[in-house]
Amino acid sequence: MIALQSGKTPLYEQIYLAIKRDIEDGKISFGEKLPSTRLLAANLNVSRFTVDIAYEQLVSEGYIQAKAGSGFFVCDLSNLFSGIADCGGSCVPEVVHDSQAPRAHIDFSPFAVDPIHFPYNTWKKRNREVMDKTADLLVAREAMGDRGLRETLSAYLYHARGVHCTPDQILVGAGNEYLLLLLVQILGGCCSVVMEDPTYVQAYEVFRHAGCQVRVGAMDEDGLICSELADNPENVVYVMPSHQFPMGTIMPLGRRQELLDWAEGAEGRYIIEDDHDSEFRYVGMPIPSLQSRDQKDCVIYLGTFSKSISPALRMSYMVLPGHLSERFYRQFDFYTSTVATGQQLVVRAFMESGDFERHLNRMRRVYKAKHDFLLKELKKRSWVRKIRGENAGLHLVVEVDCGYSEAELLELALERGVRVYGMSSYRIGIAAQEEPVTLLLGFGGLTEGELLEGLAVLDELLSA
Amino acid sequence: MIALQSGKTPLYEQIYLAIKRDIEDGKISFGEKLPSTRLLAANLNVSRFTVDIAYEQLVSEGYIQAKAGSGFFVCDLSNLFSGIADCGGSCVPEVVHDSQAPRAHIDFSPFAVDPIHFPYNTWKKRNREVMDKTADLLVAREAMGDRGLRETLSAYLYHARGVHCTPDQILVGAGNEYLLLLLVQILGGCCSVVMEDPTYVQAYEVFRHAGCQVRVGAMDEDGLICSELADNPENVVYVMPSHQFPMGTIMPLGRRQELLDWAEGAEGRYIIEDDHDSEFRYVGMPIPSLQSRDQKDCVIYLGTFSKSISPALRMSYMVLPGHLSERFYRQFDFYTSTVATGQQLVVRAFMESGDFERHLNRMRRVYKAKHDFLLKELKKRSWVRKIRGENAGLHLVVEVDCGYSEAELLELALERGVRVYGMSSYRIGIAAQEEPVTLLLGFGGLTEGELLEGLAVLDELLSA
Numbered sequence: 056m057i058a059l060q061s062g063k064t065p066l067y068e069q070i071y072l073a074i075k076r077d078i079e080d081g082k083i084s085f086g087e088k089l090p091s092t093r094l095l096a097a098n099l100n101v102s103r104f105t106v107d108i109a110y111e112q113l114v115s116e117g118y119i120q121a122k123a124g125s126g127f128f129v130c131d132l133s134n135l136f137s138g139i140a141d142c143g144g145s146c147v148p149e150v151v152h153d154s155q156a157p158r159a160h161i162d163f164s165p166f167a168v169d170p171i172h173f174p175y176n177t178w179k180k181r182n183r184e185v186m187d188k189t190a191d192l193l194v195a196r197e198a199m200g201d202r203g204l205r206e207t208l209s210a211y212l213y214h215a216r217g218v219h220c221t222p223d224q225i226l227v228g229a230g231n232e233y234l235l236l237l238l239v240q241i242l243g244g245c246c247s248v249v250m251e252d253p254t255y256v257q258a259y260e261v262f263r264h265a266g267c268q269v270r271v272g273a274m275d276e277d278g279l280i281c282s283e284l285a286d287n288p289e290n291v292v293y294v295m296p297s298h299q300f301p302m303g304t305i306m307p308l309g310r311r312q313e314l315l316d317w318a319e320g321a322e323g324r325y326i327i328e329d330d331h332d333s334e335f336r337y338v339g340m341p342i343p344s345l346q347s348r349d350q351k352d353c354v355i356y357l358g359t360f361s362k363s364i365s366p367a368l369r370m371s372y373m374v375l376p377g378h379l380s381e382r383f384y385r386q387f388d389f390y391t392s393t394v395a396t397g398q399q400l401v402v403r404a405f406m407e408s409g410d411f412e413r414h415l416n417r418m419r420r421v422y423k424a425k426h427d428f429l430l431k432e433l434k435k436r437s438w439v440r441k442i443r444g445e446n447a448g449l450h451l452v453v454e455v456d457c458g459y460s461e462a463e464l465l466e467l468a469l470e471r472g473v474r475v476y477g478m479s480s481y482r483i484g485i486a487a488q489e490e491p492v493t494l495l496l497g498f499g500g501l502t503e504g505e506l507l508e509g510l511a512v513l514d515e516l517l518s519a
Numbered sequence: 520m521i522a523l524q525s526g527k528t529p530l531y532e533q534i535y536l537a538i539k540r541d542i543e544d545g546k547i548s549f550g551e552k553l554p555s556t557r558l559l560a561a562n563l564n565v566s567r568f569t570v571d572i573a574y575e576q577l578v579s580e581g582y583i584q585a586k587a588g589s590g591f592f593v594c595d596l597s598n599l600f601s602g603i604a605d606c607g608g609s610c611v612p613e614v615v616h617d618s619q620a621p622r623a624h625i626d627f628s629p630f631a632v633d634p635i636h637f638p639y640n641t642w643k644k645r646n647r648e649v650m651d652k653t654a655d656l657l658v659a660r661e662a663m664g665d666r667g668l669r670e671t672l673s674a675y676l677y678h679a680r681g682v683h684c685t686p687d688q689i690l691v692g693a694g695n696e697y698l699l700l701l702l703v704q705i706l707g708g709c710c711s712v713v714m715e716d717p718t719y720v721q722a723y724e725v726f727r728h729a730g731c732q733v734r735v736g737a738m739d740e741d742g743l744i745c746s747e748l749a750d751n752p753e754n755v756v757y758v759m760p761s762h763q764f765p766m767g768t769i770m771p772l773g774r775r776q777e778l779l780d781w782a783e784g785a786e787g788r789y790i791i792e793d794d795h796d797s798e799f800r801y802v803g804m805p806i807p808s809l810q811s812r813d814q815k816d817c818v819i820y821l822g823t824f825s826k827s828i829s830p831a832l833r834m835s836y837m838v839l840p841g842h843l844s845e846r847f848y849r850q851f852d853f854y855t856s857t858v859a860t861g862q863q864l865v866v867r868a869f870m871e872s873g874d875f876e877r878h879l880n881r882m883r884r885v886y887k888a889k890h891d892f893l894l895k896e897l898k899k900r901s902w903v904r905k906i907r908g909e910n911a912g913l914h915l916v917v918e919v920d921c922g923y924s925e926a927e928l929l930e931l932a933l934e935r936g937v938r939v940y941g942m943s944s945y946r947i948g949i950a951a952q953e954e955p956v957t958l959l960l961g962f963g964g965l966t967e968g969e970l971l972e973g974l975a976v977l978d979e980l981l982s983a
Binding site for chain 1: 531532535572573575576579580581582594595632634637639642643646647650651653654656657658659660693694696697700704708709720721724725728729730769770771772773774775802803804806807829830831832833834850851853854855856857858859860861862910
């Protein structure tokens with residue numbers, strides 16, 4: 056008999072639970088008939104509707120089944136409940152991942168942006184405005200991204216980077232890795248890729264895990280050596296011609312043309328131009344993009360807001376040659392956009408209002424000051440052998456005189472609360488024999504004071 | 520001779536452009552020596568620094584090169600400029616994609632959410648709060664997603680869906696398609712998958728394009744028939760046991776257990792449980808998740824905020840069995856999170872504050888009213904043969920008496936400003952012989968008035 060208590064739990068739920076328990080405990084067994092809803096309702100002195108819901112729940116969960124005209128019968132659940140251990144929260148192990156490792160006091164990350172000069176108020180303002188566009192807010196955007204945002208982007212890219220494209224060629228997505236994943240599919244799956252070494256390791260990992268063949272191309276001080284490409288089977292080259300990461304090399308015009316000639320030399324050859332940080336060049340004008348010289352639609356241009364706004368935004372964009380964007384529309388626009396509508400509208404407003412350009416101009420000054428400061432300080436150091444990649448970007452590459460191995464140096468610095476980055480972690484091939492210890496010193500996220508603090512620790516370790 | 524104009528363009532840029540033009544026009548040819556910076560500066564009556572910058576730009580772009588001690592010489596750019604057509608904006612074709620086709624006046628989309636009862640003000644409030652956490656805002660989150668959000672999620676999933684997991688097992692990502700793409704990689708690439716038919720077609724497309732084999736499993740009114748799984752090579756089953764999309768079938772307990780038995784029957788077998796809309800059940804209690812009965816870590820639970828908050832949010836989450844999350848941490852956490860930090864923090868605040876639960880309770884009432892209203896109205900219609908998938912979700916499946924083909928009916932309705940969806944577009948196998956025309960009528964985004972308007976058009980077409 057079911058004992059109902061008045062209280063929080065609805066009556067139908069109490070009935071459902073009681074019967075469920077009886078079935079699980081075997082008190083009511085397979086094939087047995089339950090009392091009719093009318094009868095049970097009368098016995099329990101509840102409305103028949105209440106019992107109906109309880110039974111309906113038991114039916115939908117498969118504990119009982121209705122046989123037309125003859126009532127409700129218990130289903131066959133033989134050895135269904137053997138050892139179901141409902142461990143609830145208790146089984147939650149204590150392991151905690153996301154090891155925010157010993158958080159360094161000073162982090163020379165090449166990916167950090169300046170947290171002090173970010174235009175928080177403008178950003179908030181644009182957010183508020185978008186939050187008021189209630190009508191728009193709940194509708195997911197086109198697979199390629201918000202149309203208006205792409206129109207703004209294509210204008211910006213033409214004026215800032217010489218990129219020729221229509222809004223239809225722009226694909227907005229949640230970060231470079233995602234866009235590269237998608238690109239591999241658009242290119243027809245497992246392609247075979249030539250990369251620089253060292254390079255942007257995440258891209259390498261994406262290619263590998265997407266089943267692509269990856270070969271490390273030969274390099275010289277001008278970047279990838281193109282002469283040997285033709286003799287090899289690869290059909291895709293991934294490069295950062297305007298400011299190679301992490302080396303900071305700028306690929307000269309001649310070399311760029313060789314690369315384009317290679318791509319134009321055969322069907323189905325593509326160049327992925329990752330233009331990750333060209334907003335920040337401190338001497339002269341930005342280097343025009345490789346895409347701006349592309350005559351045969353073989354350059355795929357990849358850009359990001361990670362450095363120009365923030366890595367926390369998770370927003371990148373890819374400019375596809377016309378025939379590839381057509382292919383996307385034909386075969387891939389089942390992929391819903393990966394960027395929240397609100398986010399896209401905020402960035403669009405940020406760009407259309409001119410805030411973005413103002414922000415870039417301001418940050419160019421801010422970063423140039425840090426860049427110049429770090430450069431000046433480094434040149435004073437006896438342990439600094441060679442500095443590379445200056446004049447642009449958010450980090451410097453520094454070859455150091457060092458008694459330690461790279462790993463040791465990083466470890467010792469970290470023990471002293473300073474995180475520096477070693478070149479070897481960006482290598483995808485075999486590190487050059489006897490390569491001198493080389494550090495990446497990112498300055499974007501640090502103040503001059505912090506830069507000095509960090510350098511002081513390196514002095515302590517390296518000025519032997 | 521270079522003619523400098525005072526004005527907007529900086530002097531160094533004018534010099535750079537003038538020389539660049541001369542080189543491109545062949546007025547200065549390969550190997551020719553440029554005037555020394557000192558000399559040119561004197562001639563142009565500008566600072567030597569200005570000329571330095573201009574030359575440096577030409578060097579970095581590869582037009583000229585410096586020879587130690589002897590000055591600057593023009594590089595070999597033979598036939599580099601042949602036919603470079605800078606077509607600027609002019610080459611922008613007029614084709615416009617994202618064809619927001621003839622926007623229907625009334626759209627019975629099964630994916631639309633209610634735009635009227637969304638708690639815009641609460642949402643704005645949480646946004647403002649997050650925007651004030653300036654420190655947090657610029658830092659990208661862990662690969663699996665914001666730790667705090669995942670803690671909140673694991674508590675919610677346990678209490679709402681009986682899902683057992685630690686925050687470490689939860690992977691937050693930009694939508695189901697992205698998470699499935701990732702999952703295929705975590706499972707070691709090309710797996711072979713059994714799917715229901717009809718099903719969530721996007722998932723099918725993702726599997727296909729990720730190189731998986733997909734087989735349509737045999738079904739009956741209880742969903743996938745599990746008896747035949749063992750005789751087949753597939754190692755992954757993708758199902759929606761709590762409320763199958765689009766059919767609305769609920770998989771009974773017995774069938775669920777068969778499925779689990781199959782998965783536990785051999786190494787490397789997995790069940791992907793897509794629990795897309797179980798927040799909205801209008802009779803009795805939610806059906807417990809399949810994951811809650813999983814004893815051997817073979818269920819991958821997939822959930823989304825697309826229906827519980829908005830499809831515009833692009834936020835989903837995947838609960839991985841312990842060994843798979845370990846694998847993710849080991850091999851895949853180079854994938855930066857695909858959801859903006861701000862977005863994650865807003866949703867976290869929305870959940871922690873209780874807003875989410877309040878929102879769900881409210882929407883459950885709102886949607887139940889629409890659901891009951893549409894159901895009542897449909898039952899009056901003579902052209903309605905059969906209604907399926909009631910009691911849950913945001914759409915009803917309606918078999919209709921119809922002289923037209925499905926395509927014709929959809930077309931005719933659209934001409935009258937009403938978009939309805941046909942079952943066939945969710946089929947991945949061959950449609951059953953002679954299948955009666957079956958419509959999906961989503962009610963989430965429509966008011967009762969709009970529902971009536973839409974039905975009136977169908978009456979006009981079907982009440983012959």
